[in-house]
Structure formats: structure tokens, C-alpha cells
Amino acid sequence: MGQQEKIPAEEALNLVLGKVKPKDADLKIEIKDALGRVCAEKIFAPIDNPPFDRSPLDGYAMQSADTAGASAENPAQLRVAGTVYAGDVFAGKLGKGEAVRIMTGAMFPPDCDCMVMQENASIADGGKIVSVSAPVAAYENYIRAGEDIRKGQLLIEAGERLDFARLTILAAMGMDAVPVKALPVTGLLCTGDELAAAGKPLPTGKIYNSNETLIGSRLRELGFSPKTLPASGDDAGAVAAKIDSVIDELDALITTGAVSVGEKDIFHEVFNILGAEKLFWRLNSKPGGAILTGIYRGRPLMCLSGNPFAALTGFELIVKPVLGKIASRADLAINKRRVKLRENLPAKPVRRFIRARVENGEAAFPAEHLSGQIFSIAGCNSLLDIPAGAALEAGDETEALLF
Amino acid sequence: MGQQEKIPAEEALNLVLGKVKPKDADLKIEIKDALGRVCAEKIFAPIDNPPFDRSPLDGYAMQSADTAGASAENPAQLRVAGTVYAGDVFAGKLGKGEAVRIMTGAMFPPDCDCMVMQENASIADGGKIVSVSAPVAAYENYIRAGEDIRKGQLLIEAGERLDFARLTILAAMGMDAVPVKALPVTGLLCTGDELAAAGKPLPTGKIYNSNETLIGSRLRELGFSPKTLPASGDDAGAVAAKIDSVIDELDALITTGAVSVGEKDIFHEVFNILGAEKLFWRLNSKPGGAILTGIYRGRPLMCLSGNPFAALTGFELIVKPVLGKIASRADLAINKRRVKLRENLPAKPVRRFIRARVENGEAAFPAEHLSGQIFSIAGCNSLLDIPAGAALEAGDETEALLF
Numbered sequence: 001m002g003q004q005e006k007i008p009a010e011e012a013l014n015l016v017l018g019k020v021k022p023k024d025a026d027l028k029i030e031i032k033d034a035l036g037r038v039c040a041e042k043i044f045a046p047i048d049n050p051p052f053d054r055s056p057l058d059g060y061a062m063q064s065a066d067t068a069g070a071s072a073e074n075p076a077q078l079r080v081a082g083t084v085y086a087g088d089v090f091a092g093k094l095g096k097g098e099a100v101r102i103m104t105g106a107m108f109p110p111d112c113d114c115m116v117m118q119e120n121a122s123i124a125d126g127g128k129i130v131s132v133s134a135p136v137a138a139y140e141n142y143i144r145a146g147e148d149i150r151k152g153q154l155l156i157e158a159g160e161r162l163d164f165a166r167l168t169i170l171a172a173m174g175m176d177a178v179p180v181k182a183l184p185v186t187g188l189l190c191t192g193d194e195l196a197a198a199g200k201p202l203p204t205g206k207i208y209n210s211n212e213t214l215i216g217s218r219l220r221e222l223g224f225s226p227k228t229l230p231a232s233g234d235d236a237g238a239v240a241a242k243i244d245s246v247i248d249e250l251d252a253l254i255t256t257g258a259v260s261v262g263e264k265d266i267f268h269e270v271f272n273i274l275g276a277e278k279l280f281w282r283l284n285s286k287p288g289g290a291i292l293t294g295i296y297r298g299r300p301l302m303c304l305s306g307n308p309f310a311a312l313t314g315f316e317l318i319v320k321p322v323l324g325k326i327a328s329r330a331d332l333a334i335n336k337r338r339v340k341l342r343e344n345l346p347a348k349p350v351r352r353f354i355r356a357r358v359e360n361g362e363a364a365f366p367a368e369h370l371s372g373q374i375f376s377i378a379g380c381n382s383l384l385d386i387p388a389g390a391a392l393e394a395g396d397e398t399e400a401l402l403f
Numbered sequence: 404m405g406q407q408e409k410i411p412a413e414e415a416l417n418l419v420l421g422k423v424k425p426k427d428a429d430l431k432i433e434i435k436d437a438l439g440r441v442c443a444e445k446i447f448a449p450i451d452n453p454p455f456d457r458s459p460l461d462g463y464a465m466q467s468a469d470t471a472g473a474s475a476e477n478p479a480q481l482r483v484a485g486t487v488y489a490g491d492v493f494a495g496k497l498g499k500g501e502a503v504r505i506m507t508g509a510m511f512p513p514d515c516d517c518m519v520m521q522e523n524a525s526i527a528d529g530g531k532i533v534s535v536s537a538p539v540a541a542y543e544n545y546i547r548a549g550e551d552i553r554k555g556q557l558l559i560e561a562g563e564r565l566d567f568a569r570l571t572i573l574a575a576m577g578m579d580a581v582p583v584k585a586l587p588v589t590g591l592l593c594t595g596d597e598l599a600a601a602g603k604p605l606p607t608g609k610i611y612n613s614n615e616t617l618i619g620s621r622l623r624e625l626g627f628s629p630k631t632l633p634a635s636g637d638d639a640g641a642v643a644a645k646i647d648s649v650i651d652e653l654d655a656l657i658t659t660g661a662v663s664v665g666e667k668d669i670f671h672e673v674f675n676i677l678g679a680e681k682l683f684w685r686l687n688s689k690p691g692g693a694i695l696t697g698i699y700r701g702r703p704l705m706c707l708s709g710n711p712f713a714a715l716t717g718f719e720l721i722v723k724p725v726l727g728k729i730a731s732r733a734d735l736a737i738n739k740r741r742v743k744l745r746e747n748l749p750a751k752p753v754r755r756f757i758r759a760r761v762e763n764g765e766a767a768f769p770a771e772h773l774s775g776q777i778f779s780i781a782g783c784n785s786l787l788d789i790p791a792g793a794a795l796e797a798g799d800e801t802e803a804l805l806f
Contacts, residue, residue: 031616049777087595088596104709172611198574
């Protein structure tokens with residue numbers, strides 16, 4: 001493949017995916033810090049849950065045999081030999097015709113095989129006698145140890161993301177830490193002599209740097225904590241030196257700006273200075289077609305357009321799934337869905353990605369969607385994939401890539 | 404309404420919602436820290452975007468009048484008077500028959516009203532002459548100031564959540580800070596003599612505290628940073644004293660455990676000791692029916708069951724929407740959807756909420772879903788609302804509350 005040819009996004013993505021591998025450093029972190037992280041190993045249950053046979057209700061634990069033949073006329077009367085609360089252990093030994101007052105969640109005394117909820121029991125002699133007016137079956141109202149989780153069973157697969165439910169499972173096992181995949185360290189460098197810093201008056205001819213917020217916030221939404229390098233001007237030597245100085249601290253570097261064909265599109269020169277391996281330059285789609293990627297000292301360099309929506313498109317098509325592979329995050333792979341268009345889209349000669357809001361299988365898109373336009377990105381949740389030459393009408397189907 | 408009656412979840416929620424109000428403290432925070440926060444005020448555009456008329460491409464800016472009548476045989480030839488890069492200002496004044504080399508994103512010189520992309524221009528005399536072989540219309544390849552965002556226009560509504568797109572809009576305006584609603588401070592207190600700490604061997608009769616991870620992780624997933632109080636035993640006086648000592652630092656307190664009818668269900672007594680206003684006790688649904696809520700020193704106390712899935716159900720039905728109101732988070736309101744069941748559900752006399760996974764409008768649910776069971780919560784994303792007495796079959800519709 002010639003490096004200067006425009007190629008389909010799918011082919012471009014595969015070129016980069018073929019060159020990166022999952023970050024293999026694993027570490028053990030506390031459960032309370034592990035939300036959203038990727039589990040690094042299969043985890044098997046160290047204990048049963050519940051850990052012991054326990055009562056589901058407040059009432060009286062007993063031996064079912066002692067209730068045989070009980071009726072309203074001839075109730076079984078049992079002596080209450082004690083009380084067991086949740087968290088306690090009943091120390092005594094139960095004889096025939098004896099019961100124990102038991103609370104929800106309390107461990108069954110070993111001699112009992114059932115319980116009667118207090119609403120179905122009659123008490124006499126100041127709580128010392130409990131009467132039951134019907135036979136109770138063995139293991140009625142009886143939760144057995146391991147009914148929820150059996151010691152040794154697989155709890156979490158390696159690669160699963162730790163959400164509230166999976167962390168709760170680990171907590172119920174008494175685990176205070178969990179092995180997780182290391183979070184990739186992502187770097188973000190915005191370039192352009194036209195970029196001005198926020199919070200100060202805008203010099204004539206300059207624009208504020210919105211790409212740092214665009215890509216930085218998107219990374220944070222996906223669970224990364226990007227290292228944001230100070231924005232840089234269009235000096236290839238300075239940018240190359242900057243990249244050279246930080247690359248060893250990073251697992252991937254994302255840049256914006258200076259990847260087209262103009263005089264100040266310095267990244268071709270930056271790659272030459274660094275001696276970085278070029279993987280592809282330019283997709284056969286718009287916007288975001290101007291994207292240059294390569295490998296430098298084993299790390300992917302992903303250089304996006306300076307136009308905000310073009311940068312976002314390149315991010316979704318290439319950067320997100322590449323970071324997904326490095327982070328072992330299956331949920332960051334390209335996520336396509338067939339959707340119905342709500343409006344017509346006239347044909348254009350080039351494959352396009354159009355910002356859209358997909359809801360209930362239908363895609364609405366803003367009238368204004370040029371690549372430099374930011375405002376209409378708000379509310380969108382996907383890119384519509386519009387094939388070259390396709391004139392689509394309301395009701396036609398196409399594919400959407402969900403953010 | 405009698406406080407001891409079992410009431411529908413909707414009625415219970417309204418009782419609490421009627422007693423809490425949005426946290427009104429607003430603060431200004433840096434854009435880079437504002438992801439996921441709620442915008443506190445309407446924000447209007449302080450400047451145009453783009454801030455000036457600019458070029459969409461690399462090429463040559465000129466006056467359209469100078470290209471009138473141009474053709475391949477008789478091209479318009481213009482003298483290149485200089486170059487303007489993105490971020491620069493063209494200092495000179497353009498005469499008739501003059502053009503300027505212009506780069507993508509650069510400000511148009513005031514005398515120009517169009518540009519020709521470099522692929523459509525011929526250069527002669529070492530770049531000093533540019534030839535155009537067709538007339539160019541006024542404002543062709545011309546991006547006007549304010550085309551994306553017009554100074555003064557409404558950018559963000561008060562109450563909108565700041566996602567990557569909205570933060571990017573603010574960054575393009577040069578704003579370095581944004582007024583946001585204060586994040587409610589949530590407290591979490593798990594109670595029960597049966598609770599053991601993680602990371603140590605489990606004493607007989609005890610269980611590990613999974614509710615702290617369950618509710619804590621769920622709060623973190625929703626964007627809160629809960630203050631987790633040390634788990635407490637079942638002593639009403641001690642729990643009341645603990646609540647009394649922390650309530651002023653909190654906007655809401657969530658507890659788990661001890662809200663049923665047993666001897667150690669201490670929260671009725673805790674409310675009495677505190678003199679807290681009781682709002683309701685018990686829903687007419689299962690699980691999670693045992694939930695006690697009230698107001699203490701203006702803050703909601705929301706006391707959930709100690710059974711993990713019952714606690715989760717109470718959290719989703721009551722706590723989440725209540726915190727949503729306090730946090731001005733519309734996205735935390737109850738979110739219902741009609742779904743089709745994939746399996747039969749036999750009738751029970753009580754309204755039930757069953758854990759389920761909803762995908763493409765269909766709800767699958769685990770075979771094991773007792774309220775003490777944790778393992779089968781993994782993978783679920785909603786609660787199915789099953790009316791009392793309803794025998795539902797595969798294909799029947801019911802409502803799902805999405806997590």
C-alpha cells in the first residue's frame with residue numbers, strides 16, 4: 001500500500017491495530033478505586049455466598065420433624081431455647097421440640113432445617129413457647145450457603161469491565177483489591193500558530209484552542225486521563241523535539257492540526273525528523289480524511305486534523321478503537337448500527353461521515369454540519385456513514401457509528 | 404396518608420421530591436474540570452465563531468471581480484502580493500489584479516471576497532503570478548465570521564449537562580471557566596452487626612459488607628463522590644449520634660440495613676431519637692419494599708434494605724431521582740420504557756421489580772433473582788415493573804426502569 005494513497009477508514013484502522021498491543025502491565029488496586037477499570041484476570045469465588053445457611057425472614061427456626069401433623073386444632077408447641085441475630089452464632093444445642101428465635105440474615109443453628117415467619121407463629125408464656133398450626137417442610141424459608149455464589153465458581157472474566165454490579169460481587173467475597181489492566185497514558189498535543197489561550201482577549205487572526213477541550217473531554221468521557229501538553233506553534237523541529245521528550249512517558253500520542261498539504265502542515269516533516277514509521281496518511285472519506293498515523297519508539301502517533309469536527313471524526317474512526325485495544329476495552333471497538341434517515345441527503349462523490357443523533361433506530365442530523373462547525377455537534381451521538389455517490393432519502397437505511 | 408401504610412413507589416418518590424430542592428450554590432470551575440457537571444446559567448456567545456472571515460482551504464484569496472470572464476484560453480492572471488498563514492494578519496492593502504497566497508484557517512484580507520484552492524490555480528514566475536481559468540463567484544470558498552456561532556446567541560441552557568461537545572463550544576469562545584451547579588455531597592452509612600470488613604477472614608455468622616460497594620459504586624457511576632462513613636452496628640443511639648454529627652456536611656444521607664420489622668431494625672428508633680420527620684415507610688412492591696425515608700435538619704435520610712438487590716431497587720426507585728432533583732440532573736429522573744418480555748413470568752400477588760437486561764426493546768432476565776442474590780445483577784441494566792397479579796408471557800409488554 002502506498003503511504004500517500006487515500007484508503008478506507010477500516011483499512012487504516014487495521015493498519016494501526018496491527019501495530020499496537022494491549023498494555024500488559026497489570027496492577028492490583030482497591031475495589032473502591034476500580035470502577036470502570038478492566039479486570040486483568042479470571043476471578044474465582046474464594047467463598048460461598050451466602051457464606052452459611054441463613055434465614056430469609058424474622059421468625060422461628062426449628063426442625064421440620066417437630067411440626068409433623070400440626071394443625072390449628074393441634075398445633076406443634078416448641079420451647080424457644082434462645083435467639084440468634086444476624087451476625088451471631090447460636091451457641092447451644094437444640095433438643096427435640098425446641099426452636100430458636102431467628103432474625104433475617106442470621107445463621108441457622110445446625111439442628112434446624114426450616115423456619116416459620118413470625119407472622120405465622122403464635123407466642124405464649126412470655127415468648128418461651130412458639131406454636132405452629134401447620135407442618136413445615138424441610139428447607140422451607142431456608143437459604144442455603146452458596147445459593148447465590150458457589151466457592152470456586154468463575155465470577156469475572158479477564159477483560160470484563162468492572163461496573164457497580166461486578167464490584168459488588170467482589171465485595172461480597174470479601175476482596176478488598178482487584179487485579180486490573182493498567183490504564184494507558186494518553187498524550188494530547190494541539191498545534192497551530194493560530195491557537196490562542198483561553199481567558200484572554202483574542203488577538204486578530206487567531207482562534208481559541210477548542211481541540212484540546214474536544215479531544216481531552218472525549219478521552220475523559222471514555223475513562224482516560226490525558227496528559228495535555230502545552231499547545232505548540234507550527235515549527236516542525238520544536239514539535240519533533242517535544243514529542244521526542246515525552247513519548248517514553250506515554251502509551252499513545254494524539255495531536256491536532258498541521259496534517260494536510262499546506263506549507264505549515266508540518267507533521268510530514270515531524271515524522272521525518274523523528275524517523276517515525278508512517279502507517280497511513282489520509283482516508284478516502286470526509287471530513288477527517290487528513291489524518292496521519294505512525295509508530296514512534298513503539299507508540300502510536302495519531303495526528304488529527306485541526307478542524308474540530310474533522311478531528312472528532314478521526315478520533316472516533318481511528319483513535320478510540322486503537323486506545324480500546326491498548327486498554328483491553330472491548331467497549332471502545334467500532335460500534336455500528338443500521339439506522340433510518342429522517343431526512344434526505346443528496347449524493348456527494350466522496351464517502352462522508354455526518355454528525356447525527358440516533359434514537360430508536362432513527363437518525364436526525366443538523367442542517368449545518370461543515371467540518372469547522374462546532375455548535376451543531378452538541379446533542380449528536382454518532383456519525384452516519386454515507387457511501388460515495390449515494391443519494392439517500394428519508395426512510396433509507398445507512399450505518400451509524402455510535403460515539 | 405398513614406406513615407405505616409405501604410404505598411406505591413411513585414407516591415413515595417413524590418413525597419420525598421416535595422421536600423427537597425435543587426442545591427442552589429453555584430460555582431465557577433475550570434472547563435477542564437467541568438465534564439459531566441450541570442451548567443448553572445444560560446451562556447451566551449461572547450464572540451463570533453469563527454471570529455473572522457477565513458479560508459476553508461489552501462490556495463489564493465482574491466477579488467471575484469478580477470476573475471470575471473476568465474477561461475482556459477484567457478485566464479485571469481493576478482500578482483501574488485504576499486502570503487497569509489493561519490494565525491497571521493495580512494498587513495498590506497490589495498490592489499486591483501492582486502491576490503494573496505492563503506492557508507486553511509487564515510483570515511481573509513479585507514479586500515478579498517473569494518479564494519481558489521491551490522489545486523485549481525496555476526503558478527508562474529516562481530510563485531509571483533497565479534492564473535485562474537474560470538470566474539470565481541463572490542464568497543466562493545469563503546467562511547464568514549459567525550457562520551458557526553453568532554455573538555450573543557444562546558449556547559448552553561441552564562441545567563444542561565456539560566458533555567464533550569458543550570465544553571468544546573465554550574472553549575471555542577475562549578472561556579476558561581464555567582458556572583456549574585454545586586455537586587451534592589452524599590453520605591453512605593451501612594449498618595448491621597453482621598457486617599465484616601473486606602480483606603480479612605470472615606468470622607462465622609458474619610457477611611462481608613457488599614452494600615457499601617453496591618451503593619457507593621452506583622453513586623460514582625452517576626457522577627457523585629460519596630462520603631462513606633465507617634460501617635456501623637445495630638445500636639440505635641450510636642447510629643443516631645453518627646448521623647447527627649455528619650448531617651450538616653451532607654446534602655443527603657443514604658443508609659442500608661435495619662429498616663424492616665425485626666428487633667434490630669433500629670431505624671424507626673433512630674428517627675425517634677433524632678426527631679427526624681418520617682415521610683414514608685414501605686412500598687407496596689418487592690423487593691426493596693422496606694425503605695424508610697425522612698427529613699433531618701432539611702436533608703433527606705433515605706434508609707434502604709440490607710438485602711443487596713432490595714437496596715439497589717430502593718436506590719433506583721427513590722434515591723437516584725431524589726439526588727437528581729438536588730443535583731439539577733434531569734438525566735437522573737425515572738426513565739421508563741415499554742419492553743417485550745423474552746420469557747414467561749408467573750403471577751404473584753405483589754407488584755415486583757425484577758432485574759433485567761433490556762436490549763433492542765426486549766427484556767431478558769435471570770432465572771435466579773431473589774433479593775439477596777448478587778451474582779445475577781451483573782449484566783442487568785434495568786428493573787422490570789411487574790404489576791401485582793399479572794401473569795405475563797413471553798412477548799407480553801411491560802415497563803422497564805433503566806438504571
